[in-house]
Amino acid sequence: MLVLTAALAAGALSAAATATPFESRFLRASAFDALPETVVRTLDHESEALNTLFLAWSDDQALVFNGTLALIRHSDTARRVLTEYGFDPGFQQVLSRFGPDAVLPVGWFHDNDMPSLAARHWATQRYREARGAITGWWNDKGSDTAASDTDEQRGLTPHQRGLYAVAFLQQEGYGFLDQFVVDEHDAVHWLQGERLVAGVSDFLTGGLRDLERTVQGPAAVGPADIAWAGVDVVMMAGAIKWLRAGRAMRIGALESRTAAGASGELRTGRALVPAGLRFTRLSRPAKLAAVGATAWVVVRHPDLINGLGVSLAQWLGWPARLGQFVLWFMIILPFLWLGRQLWRWLIRPLLWILLTVRQGSRRLYTKV
Numbered sequence: 001m002l003v004l005t006a007a008l009a010a011g012a013l014s015a016a017a018t019a020t021p022f023e024s025r026f027l028r029a030s031a032f033d034a035l036p037e038t039v040v041r042t043l044d045h046e047s048e049a050l051n052t053l054f055l056a057w058s059d060d061q062a063l064v065f066n067g068t069l070a071l072i073r074h075s076d077t078a079r080r081v082l083t084e085y086g087f088d089p090g091f092q093q094v095l096s097r098f099g100p101d102a103v104l105p106v107g108w109f110h111d112n113d114m115p116s117l118a119a120r121h122w123a124t125q126r127y128r129e130a131r132g133a134i135t136g137w138w139n140d141k142g143s144d145t146a147a148s149d150t151d152e153q154r155g156l157t158p159h160q161r162g163l164y165a166v167a168f169l170q171q172e173g174y175g176f177l178d179q180f181v182v183d184e185h186d187a188v189h190w191l192q193g194e195r196l197v198a199g200v201s202d203f204l205t206g207g208l209r210d211l212e213r214t215v216q217g218p219a220a221v222g223p224a225d226i227a228w229a230g231v232d233v234v235m236m237a238g239a240i241k242w243l244r245a246g247r248a249m250r251i252g253a254l255e256s257r258t259a260a261g262a263s264g265e266l267r268t269g270r271a272l273v274p275a276g277l278r279f280t281r282l283s284r285p286a287k288l289a290a291v292g293a294t295a296w297v298v299v300r301h302p303d304l305i306n307g308l309g310v311s312l313a314q315w316l317g318w319p320a321r322l323g324q325f326v327l328w329f330m331i332i333l334p335f336l337w338l339g340r341q342l343w344r345w346l347i348r349p350l351l352w353i354l355l356t357v358r359q360g361s362r363r364l365y366t367k368v
Contacts, residue, residue, distance in 0.1 A: 025307035
């Protein structure tokens with residue numbers, strides 16, 4: 001009877017379950033426990049990658065709520081940008097600082113190939129080649145630098161264009177962000193008039209703004225900041241203004257190195273977050289803590305047992321329903337056996353004692 005009851009219960013539970021693997025169910029259950037209810041409702045129908053991202057952001061409320069607002073306001077654009085750049089530290093900084101609209105320039109740069117940006121990237125690479133050649137000639141190491149830059153000379157990828165947008169946001173702030181708008185079809189547009197005005201303004205008075213930003217910020221004012229501000233004050237035209245082109249090229253080289261480094265960090269973050277902890281490398285207390293935390297989540301969310309059954313079936317090469325049935329049967333049968341033992345040796349004797357005491361008290365009351 002116990003086996004038959006366990007088989008019937010396991011069959012009913014496995015038939016009503018879905019074939020979602022344990023990892024996905026556990027991830028969503030962990031996000032449900034760690035994130036606010038409004039955020040969980042937004043992520044309910046989102047991908048596993050976005051749930052992973054928001055779970056990694058759970059300690060930073062600014063990132064969580066700005067990311068949620070981005071999904072609500074900009075839907076498809078936000079999904080692509082958050083999935084692609086969510087683990088990048090630079091993107092996290094601009095998203096936390098500038099809010100949900102920070103996904104607009106990053107998405108536009110990612111989706112559109114710009115000749116001006118490609119030319120800037122090409123000029124930056126030539127500048128780095130020339131500097132490396134001079135340094136190598138001076139140090140008698142001319143071949144190492146050229147070999148290290150072969151991957152960067154292939155042109156800008158969409159991912160690198162998005163990292164340029166992140167760098168522009170870090171450098172120009174709201175002045176760059178205000179150049180992007182969304183139409184009634186949720187398409188992002190870059191206002192070229194605003195772009196031209198901002199470019200001219202930065203060319204003529206960028207030194208003054210940079211000096212004021214440095215003075216008001218935590219960084220120390222250097223001689224170069226004062227020099228470029230002085231150039232803007234004097235408003236010298238002609239050849240001296242073209243010195244800013246060299247400065248922009250050096251900034252571009254810095255941005256290119258930043259983009260390459262951020263790309264590597266993003267790839268590393270992507271590889272680490274879905275993989276989770278390497279259980280075999282943990283110490284014994286850490287293993288016990290991990291097992292205990294996992295068991296507690298499973299107790300709070302029993303539907304995770306269905307996902308564990310799917311993972312077991314995939315590992316053994318069985319159908320998903322069969323794995324769920326076997327796992328439920330292995331769980332239900334011991335509980336039924338334990339319930340039978342409790343009924344036989346504890347609950348039934350206690351009930352017999354209670355009934356005996358009750359009958360005795362009734363007889364005593366009748367005699368009295």
